[in-house]
Amino acid sequence: MSRTGVEAERRAGWLFSAPALLAIALFFVLPTIASLALSLTDFDIYALADIRNLRFVGLDNYAALLADPLFWTALGNTLWFVVLGVPLVIAISLAAAILVNERMVAWRPVWRVVFFAPYVATLVAAAVVWKYLLHTRYGLVNYALDTLGLQPVDWLGDPRWAIPAITLFVVWKSFGYAMLIFLAALQTVPRELDEAARIDGAGWWARLRHVTLPAIAPATGLVAILTIVAMFQLFAEPYVMTEGGPAQSTVTVLYLMFEEGFQWWNLGTGAAVAVVLFVCILAAALLPALAMRLLHVRRT
Template sequence: MNRQRAAWLFLAPALLVLGVFFLLPVIAALALSLTDYDLYALADIRNLRFVALGNYWALLQRPLFWSALGHTVYFVAVGVPLSMAASLGSAMLLNSPLARARPFFRTALFAPVVTTVVAVAVIWRYLFNTRYGMANFVLGHLGIHPIDWLGDPHWAMPTIIAFAVWKNFGYNMIIFLAGLQAIPIDLYEAARIDGASPWRQFRHITLPMLAPTMLMVSILTVSGYFQLFAEPYVMTEGGPLQSTTSVLYLMYDEGFKWWNLGSASAVAFLLFIIMFAVTMLMLKLTRRGDTS
């Protein structure tokens, strides 16, 4: 009994912080999403009305919400596999016996993760500028006409995806590197003695042994990519023609541009429901694959 009390005593500060700065805001946002809290209610609380699920129903009828959701799903569907492939490939290169200067390359590849998003996004805007950007400068020497990377609706989102993959793959790379280093070397030595090619070693040893790590990385990456905001906010401001407007960007516009705080809270909880459903689907598919 004394151990239980001591455990709760040590946990109390952390639980208090989580309750005040996480649980209470979540409950308040949920309550806010059931009202029409806007600029008028902010000026006079008597203008506040309870609308139940009205905000959710209105959002589901808005084409802009479905468009933003489509852009977000596109970003996740393309960005997550690219990010995981870049992360796993970099980790395998760093884990290779032939790799040299590993600490330097680990630091260099991880550096974009800890760099401020706004700062590097501004740099990427200059790199992909239509007139004097480095990307079009290289294309010009190859005889290719300049591309309006951030001003063309067809190229804006792929450019943001490339930036997000470059910015975030280093974090997953470190996790994959730790998973690769935990695989016993004896398995690879036995496979080489049996004549297994590098591809067969990767398919039958590396991938199965990394399965729990890949599941965790995929869940973290999917949940992070669903929260797309900073990249389009700095690089394109949701344009051109709202082609890079994400669900989180829509929430920002609703809450801090139009001051429809009730609608913005509803957007946040709809995004949470979608992320929760996708995560549960991933876990279910993984368990089905393990049992089959």
């Protein structure tokens, strides 16, 4: 192909990509830059009334944020959601994908719909239903425990149980999407490898460990990254189910940003929380990518 043809293809590529790039710039890049700039000011409800009240404060918002015990509480709660939720989502979604991918399982399309249905359910409505299911006196969960002779648990009113209870709801709500990713990956695994391992005498666990899991490692990394990002962005679940309680035990970083920005109208501080959250998400999401890269280098 001539140089003129290459230049024409390049221009056509930029032309077709322009609408998407423009949308990314308008709705992602510019708001990010604006949030960073806003975090360096004392923009609050008074500045909303009169822009002359706006002052540049530099890193004062970040210094005040790092000195705020509530921020560290929110960060610790968020990390608990990540530590508890990410392994559960990966394990349950992978198990569900393996189940619906088995040729011997009957009604596989029905199982796919059943597993994926929670993901498409309305978040707030599902959270309200789970809130009643976990009710201390009238919830079905404690009714089942009472039937078994166990004491009822204050799932959403006890700081020891609030995060695990919300995590279970989040896992139930989100594992269906991860299941589809694993299912697509499993269908790309050559069946010849599995049959060869079966002929060699490998059992189900050995085939899963040495054939299936290495083949779907990129999908596992993708699910891990997506789940980490989602766990760092938890807001609606604790807002609806516990309103950040009890004793601020379910306040997340995003919940703190909402309170600072839209409840107390400290928009500069809220923007600083958003920037810190972005840095945390970026760092946490890079860890699985780095681990996959090191694993690939070791294999090659």
